[in-house]
Amino acid sequence: MRFIKAELLKLLYARRNYGILLGAMALSSIGSGFTPYALSRVPDALVNPLTQSAAVDSVYSRALGAYILTVILGVLVVTSEFNQKTAIATYLAAPKRYQPLVAKIIVASAAGAIMNLLATLVGMGVAAYALSFYPEAVAPSSSIWISNSLIALLTGAIIAIIGVGIGSLIRNQSFAVTIALIWFFIIDRLLAVLFVEVGKWLPTGLISGLENLKFNYQGPVVHVSSTDYLDPWPAAGLLTVYGITFVVLSLLTTTRRDID
């Protein structure tokens, strides 16, 4: 418990983390706030997408986009120790090297879940507000608030754990953050759309599976439909496996390496 308390204090004292939370809320809000406008301007649409429940659900699901920042939170939980040279004080307090790391994983996953939930709730609120400007928009699925909240909690927790794993493997903070951003902002997203056979097994594709949206897009370059992704439960299971894998990787690297 003492290590969890220490990690919690580190998280709460650092003003940077409140900036990440605001950034997550902004990211969610931008995604969900502009999607109704984009959907209402779909060229050659026979029917206005906003008259379809699935499309309106997709507007609400854009609020889930802030999970990308939870990976940064996870990375910083570990790398800031080495960046600030506080790792020595942290590991001096621990007779066993794994103890502070387990505390970091617990605190990062809880903070990631809460941060992603708050950002998603704000984003869904913005979605509702943005949709109110389109009288033709139908109501979303009745369970959208609850299901998206649960997805936000799960993805926020697991992606933050993946961040802890990345931070344990790459202790250089700038490098680790850059790698995480390039992967989650660009590579993972492109794979999930352009190479869906590969992307569906990766975090962004799994989160698309969790969203369980019904769509079928056949564009000139991209052909993707909801049936390409895993169903919600297998997606949740595989995402959890990713989390467990990164926990193991973190423990192995942290217990074997010297602390500088």
Add this chain to the structure above:
Amino acid sequence: MTSIEFRNLRKVYKDLVAVSDLSVVVESGRITGFLGPNGAGKSTALKCLLGLAKPTSGTCLLNGKEYSDLDHPGKIVGAVLDSSGFNQALTARQNLKIICAANDIDDSRIDSLLELVELSKAANKRTRGFSMGMKQRLALAAALIADPEILVLDEPANGLDPIGIAWLRDLLRDLAKQGKTILVSSHQLAEMQHTVDDVVIINEGEIIASGPLKKIIGKKTLEEAFLALVRKK
């Protein structure tokens, strides 16, 4: 009584032998100077002692136990290993509160310790703006926060001005009088001569002399004796 013991400690980084067959016993209630030129292996040996680096072979014991076998190491050993080891975005008090939490220590001692290291006025300032000397004082406060019986200090006088160095000398002598065991590494040999009871001198990872200060230096100064020993090797 033995407080700290290195038994045949060896630490190798790839092709570099940082510490080779180091065996030293540090007695309780004494100040022992851990001396050596840059790269002699002092910091590596201290990191092995404190469980931060894994020895290639050999063991390091604190009160007869390896660091990893101590239940609450922070309550037994206080250490200063890196003066910049504080989160610079946090205040001095916040940094100490985190250390208290991690070591399961009541944080009511924070104010008196900040007063002891003469940082009361800077308690609520972010450590980003701290001078090297202030960081050293804060590091000492962190090391003393649990009132440990053993202190391991790596270059604690770095960044301190002459007044600070005199203050540190008095502080260490006071702590030794209280029965605490202090292992201190330093380059400031003239100052160490006035502070330590025993010395351990290492060079290129190996011990070249150890024992009571007076026996090691004879009629020379510590600096003269140190240079003679290092050059002889």
